[in-house]
Amino acid sequence: MSDYAPTARTTLHRRPARAAYDRDTVHAILDEALVCHLGFAVDGQPFVLPTTFAREGERLVVHGAAAGRLMRHLAGGAPACLTVTLLDGLVLARTAFHHSMNYRSVVVLGTAREIVDRTEKRAAVAAIVDKVSPGRSQRARPPNDKEIDATAVLSLPIAEVSAKIRSGPPLDGPEDAAIPVWAGVLPLALAAGRLEPDGPGGLGFEEPERPAGLLHLATR
Amino acid sequence: MSDYAPTARTTLHRRPARAAYDRDTVHAILDEALVCHLGFAVDGQPFVLPTTFAREGERLVVHGAAAGRLMRHLAGGAPACLTVTLLDGLVLARTAFHHSMNYRSVVVLGTAREIVDRTEKRAAVAAIVDKVSPGRSQRARPPNDKEIDATAVLSLPIAEVSAKIRSGPPLDGPEDAAIPVWAGVLPLALAAGRLEPDGPGGLGFEEPERPAGLLHLATR
Numbered sequence: 001m002s003d004y005a006p007t008a009r010t011t012l013h014r015r016p017a018r019a020a021y022d023r024d025t026v027h028a029i030l031d032e033a034l035v036c037h038l039g040f041a042v043d044g045q046p047f048v049l050p051t052t053f054a055r056e057g058e059r060l061v062v063h064g065a066a067a068g069r070l071m072r073h074l075a076g077g078a079p080a081c082l083t084v085t086l087l088d089g090l091v092l093a094r095t096a097f098h099h100s101m102n103y104r105s106v107v108v109l110g111t112a113r114e115i116v117d118r119t120e121k122r123a124a125v126a127a128i129v130d131k132v133s134p135g136r137s138q139r140a141r142p143p144n145d146k147e148i149d150a151t152a153v154l155s156l157p158i159a160e161v162s163a164k165i166r167s168g169p170p171l172d173g174p175e176d177a178a179i180p181v182w183a184g185v186l187p188l189a190l191a192a193g194r195l196e197p198d199g200p201g202g203l204g205f206e207e208p209e210r211p212a213g214l215l216h217l218a219t220r
Numbered sequence: 221m222s223d224y225a226p227t228a229r230t231t232l233h234r235r236p237a238r239a240a241y242d243r244d245t246v247h248a249i250l251d252e253a254l255v256c257h258l259g260f261a262v263d264g265q266p267f268v269l270p271t272t273f274a275r276e277g278e279r280l281v282v283h284g285a286a287a288g289r290l291m292r293h294l295a296g297g298a299p300a301c302l303t304v305t306l307l308d309g310l311v312l313a314r315t316a317f318h319h320s321m322n323y324r325s326v327v328v329l330g331t332a333r334e335i336v337d338r339t340e341k342r343a344a345v346a347a348i349v350d351k352v353s354p355g356r357s358q359r360a361r362p363p364n365d366k367e368i369d370a371t372a373v374l375s376l377p378i379a380e381v382s383a384k385i386r387s388g389p390p391l392d393g394p395e396d397a398a399i400p401v402w403a404g405v406l407p408l409a410l411a412a413g414r415l416e417p418d419g420p421g422g423l424g425f426e427e428p429e430r431p432a433g434l435l436h437l438a439t440r
Contacts, residue, residue: 079264101352129316140313176361196309
């Protein structure tokens with residue numbers, strides 16, 4: 001697949017070797033992340049709010065209450081920044097300076113547009129539901145007209161975008177190799193616990209699919 | 221402990237029952253989160269970047285490369301927004317509309333200042349190291365002058381701040397109670413895997429402390 005074209009705003013100046021622009025990498029990070037942090041600015045003041053989202057091909061869709069500040073502001077065509085971060089581990093070096101984290105992040109810059117067509121909105125809402133539990137949009141009751149009208153859905157093109165990835169062990173210099181402290185990586189991943197059914201109504205039905213990105217680590 | 225005073229910008233209009241302003245709640249969320257998303261705006265374009273941070277009393281400290289865009293921009297006194305989000309579960313409702321997530325988030329608005337005093341910087345860096353592994357700043361080699369000068373450290377007061385929390389089961393209406401689909405919560409938490417030592421140098425030393433916020437869930 002082709003790469004996304006870096007722009008002046010998405011070119012990493014710090015540690016450019018950690019940058020990635022290929023579609024597969026960007027898509028995989030976006031598809032694994034369950035939450036994004038969406039930024040917008042009002043009179044120079046940035047606001048960063050967490051929300052759910054899904055990828056539909058080369059665009060991202062986010063939804064929220066139609067009456068909410070986030071949706072009203074971004075639907076008006078304000079510049080946006082959507083960032084996702086997957087935390088993969090704590091990098092524990094021999095020196096304070098070389099402590100780090102292993103992570104995969106994506107930053108998407110652009111201008112959102114509001115999806116107003118009900119059919120298109122329903123498809124976007126289904127994509128968001130299916131992201132957290134694949135196939136679920138076919139089993140839960142779909143939104144009725146009142147519900148879909150109370151929901152604002154925005155789309156943001158995946159065009160001006162960069163990924164940034166750190167992996168691997170700490171990078172202490174050779175002069176620090178003999179410092180007598182444990183060094184290495186503590187891997188981290190989002191893990192699922194046991195399903196908590198909502199009363200007796202939850203019993204007797206097929207368990208929901210888990211999202212694809214959840215790892216099931218051997219815990220301590 | 222006293223509450224933080226809500227301002228026009230931190231008063232939740234959507235679902236105000238989910239808002240919290242008490243110090244204990246805000247501090248606990250900030251202390252558990254390993255990553256924050258830091259927002260700043262340049263000519264109306266927001267940028268949202270993930271970074272590590274720590275709390276020192278009533279301020280947050282973040283660090284980064286002194287030459288980096290984030291640090292240079294915020295050190296100049298630009299308005300900032302620091303947001304943390306802890307994802308606690310997927311709320312799987314009987315209706316698409318009532319799908320949700322359980323989470324605890326904090327949004328801090330304010331203006332950062334750069335910490336230039338080396339002693340103050342060293343304390344802030346130690347707080348960040350100790351956050352990911354308690355006590356570690358006493359065992360790893362502290363930053364030398366060159367390293368501390370290459371690191372920019374910013375502080376942001378915890379003053380204009382709100383927390384937002386959702387917990388509990390899905391909230392479908394009684395008219396949807398009979399929809400034949402599993403409903404409830406899939407709990408999520410950041411979990412640690414097995415330590416990965418950095419070569420033989422990692423062996424023979426005491427294992428590092430894990431950060432306080434990591435849960436060790438029973439995985440599927």
